[in-house]
Amino acid sequence: MEKKxxxxxxxxxxxxxxxxxxxxxxxxxxxxxxxxxxTNFFNKHAGPAVDSVSSTAKSVYNWFGGKAKEWGL
Known part of the structure; x- marks a missing residue:
């Protein structure tokens, strides 16, 4: 019994x-x-910041490109 x-x-x-x-x-x-x-944290918080930085970089690049065209470079 005890064994069971x-x-x-x-x-x-x-x-x-x-x-x-x-x-x-x-x-x-x-x-x-x-x-x-x-990934979720990056998409929620850092994603908009990266978009803003890349948008600013594109604007600066386009501005310099416009000035280069004006100056004939």
Whole structure:
């Protein structure tokens, strides 16, 4: 009788450990989550700033291009 109880308790403990191991994310899942978080942050916050800088750079480039044409360069 005691052996059966010990066996049942051991099996319950094993199942509990295995089921909790499935809930823990793997290293790959953690890396994917971190990468997605960084991408989402960049798209939300840094994306508009990059667009503004590239727009300013294009304007300056076009201005210099216009002046070069005026001066015949």
């Amino acid at each position: 109880v010990a066996l049942v308790l051991s099996m319950m403990l094993l199942v509990s450990v295995l089921s909790s191991a499935e809930e823990t994310p793997t290293i790959g899942q953690r890396l994917d989550t971190a990468t997605n978080d960084v």
